[in-house]
Amino acid sequence: MSRVTLIDLIYLFSATTFVLALKGLGSPKRARLGNMVAAFGMVVAVVATFFRPVDGHAIYHVPLMILGIVIGLVVAVPVARFVKMTAMPQLVAIFNGVGGGAAALVSITEFMHIKASHPATYVALEVLLGVLIGTFSFAGSAISFAKLQELMTGRPVTYPGQQVINGVVGLAALVTIGWVLVSASQTMLWVLLGLSAMLGVLFVLPIGGADVPVLISLLNAFTGVAVAASGFTLGSNLLIVAGTLVGASGLLLTRLMSKAMGRSLPNILFSAFGATVTASGATERADGRSVRSGSPEDIAIMLGFASRVVFIPGYGLAVSQGQHVLRELADLLESKGIEVFYGIHPVAGRMPGHMNVLLAEANVPYEQLVEMDEANTELQTADVALVVGANDTVNPAAVDDKTSPIYGMPIIHADLAENVVFLKRSMRPGFAGIENELLYNPKTTLVFGDAKDTLTKMVAAVKAS
Amino acid sequence: MGNALLQYATVFMLTIFVGVEIIAKVPSILHTPLMSGSNAIHGVILVGSMTILGAATTNAEEILGFLAVILAALNVVGGFVVTDRMLEMFKPKAKTPKAGSTSEVAK
The missing domain is CATH 3.40.50.1220 (TPP-binding domain)
Structure with missing residues (x-):
């Protein structure tokens, strides 16, 4: 058995742990164990990757890689460990955002790497989707974080012509995708990156703070899809399985959450819910009824x-x-x-x-x-x-x-x-x-x-x- | 369109069904840990980031790859630790079994 086959088998094992983990998260008793099983599968996959040759040679830049992982550990562990419980939603948002950003970067870099060999159109399409969705998720999560952390108003941000502007930016992104498909232009890939980030921001602005958890769940699913797209580009079953699992279960979870709020998903995403304050905030009302307070x-x-x-x-x-x-x-x-x-x-x-x-x-x-x-x-x-x-x-x-x-x-x-x-x-x-x-x-x-x-x-x- | 793409598409399609199926009956109290747990799982993009950094031959690729590794490592580590911290608090209390009615609590 060649080394690559062995490592791919290890990846298969990791993918299995992810499925088991999600299954485990469905019951309070097994949830914590499930999470640990997935973490174990992840460590195994990362370690195995150090030994997997790429383009027929042993991987380059191992020290740089270790440095990057150490930076991640040093920053994320204390933050995740010691941030107050009330700040949990924004933590999930930000960790989701960086994952989307990573997926977009992986797609772009892979495109730069294989561009010389004139990749097939479908490869370019995978790259473009990875960039679009990953960056969207990154920018959207950043705004969600800002809303939850109260760095900006938690109320929906609306302005005249909002839907039109969003539509125009979305259309521009689609045109750019078409352009890159035809011309394989790397510059336009960066344009797409900018447009996707803008789209992410514009999409999240009109969503009120109370609806942000549902939004994070949706963005989480998007990051999963972006990871799956990167998996297609890199030819990695592990990334495809993990990304798709998160994408599919995340979309379902988003639906379950909006159902629990008694509202439809489009209503949450597009209605700028809570934009107007209809309450007077007074202790006495026009009809003379007042509240009773006690000690x-x-x-x-x-x-x-x-x-x-x-x-x-x-x-x-x-x-x-x-x-x-x-x-x-x-x-x-x-x-x-x-x-x-x-x-x-x-x-x-x-x-x-x-x-x-x-x-x-x-x-x-x-x-x-x-x-x-x-x-x-x-x-x-x-x-x-x-x-x-x-x-x-x-x-x-x-x-x-x-x-x-x-x-x-x-x-x-x-x-x-x-x-x-x-x-x-x-x-x-x-x-x-x-x-x-x-x-x-x-x-x-x-x-x-x-x-x-x-x-x-x-x-x-x-x-x- | 090569066989490889077809194989990836097969995996993709089947995984969609698995993803939907395994969480279809999750109680609402676990929605947040589940969201956070799946957030950690898409951190597997770390493996992809390592792959592109390991293949990088130009400065631009090195910089972007390195950046991707950092972001992905944040995602993985933060994701798992946050989830574990949430789930740590879901321990059932040893003294009262789940099946027990409320009467034994009221003492």
Whole structure:
């Protein structure tokens, strides 16, 4: 068996670990093991690559290669390890972006390398797709990162003629692709790179911060496709399998996520959702109804009389890092014989599953976490629904107001409980920028302030009583 | 159009079905780790980056190849570490089995 065959067999092994890893990620018990299996497969593939001859000679630039990998390790490990949990979505965005960038660079460089031998048209097409999709993903991820990191506004950026401009740039990219196919011009390849980056930026600008997780999932799938395109160019089954796996599963995942938000993918991508703030943000409305606010101590008393409490966490909890105090409160209530559940909306927070990750960090047993449908059943018999930093996911407008932008999104019906308590920083509307009727419901009490501070005061008050 | 292309196209088509099939029933709580995990997997572009750097014969190819290796290494390493960090927190709590009802929690 030749060395190349042996290494290709090793690649086959790695590709298999990737399939097994994705399979493992489908169940909470095997997910972590699955991820490690894929990491192992990746290390094996990278090591094997050092020994695989290219163009009939041993690979050049081994020290440079090792240097590049070491740079990657030195930068990525501390960043990935120590960045705050709330910053997870932007981390995924940026690591996805660099992957797309790498795929585009691989395609370009391979084109420069084989250009002299006049490659077939389909090879050029693979290169062009790799450049287009990879760069698009890179630029799009960079903007998503900026939105999530709040380096720029999280609201959709819109301007007149937006769709037309996007259309023109897209058309220009297609024309450039045609040009390169005919002329094999390397200069035009760089033009395509520029146009793809522009397209990525323009595409992401009108998408609101609340929808960015779905967008990242889509860009993730795009990077997968770009990697698969590079695999075609390089003639690598490993890249084709891994890239296609990510592309296909990523697209499905994107659909599942948008379904969980009760909206269609085109609606998320093109409707500039949340561009206009329809909420007034006032504590009193024109029709004279006003909100009722209470102190943490009032709520502690209310909780003390309850026999069943449902916590409904949202992004505000993540921001204030109040998850540990929330669990402390839950433990306290349980020690008094009060039943406690956490009702988890699938899109609460800034990414699907955000709340699960956050609460798991605080060692909340996952038996106490109930998904939306079950939460709605529990709420029917609950005495208190404690909404901690959530807003849009409990907004009844999604059910009764046909004109509301979030109409049709499944919500947690906090209003089913005897009493509703909102812990809010201010009257500012949620991420979707729409008013929440539930705040004006007579059942509702608002406690203003940072969620963590309020929870700490409530814990103290419950302890004292 | 050579046989090689046909072979790659075959692999591509079949992998699409595998990709869709294996994640069709993922619970929503795992959507984010799954996204992050597949993000790490497309970091396999590192192997492609190494291949082009290993074949580079001009300065331009060397620079672009080196850049690609750095970006891809960031993708791979960051992807796996972030995913592991998320999944670390999904450990089931030893004292309460999954099948157990809520009653045993309330003590």
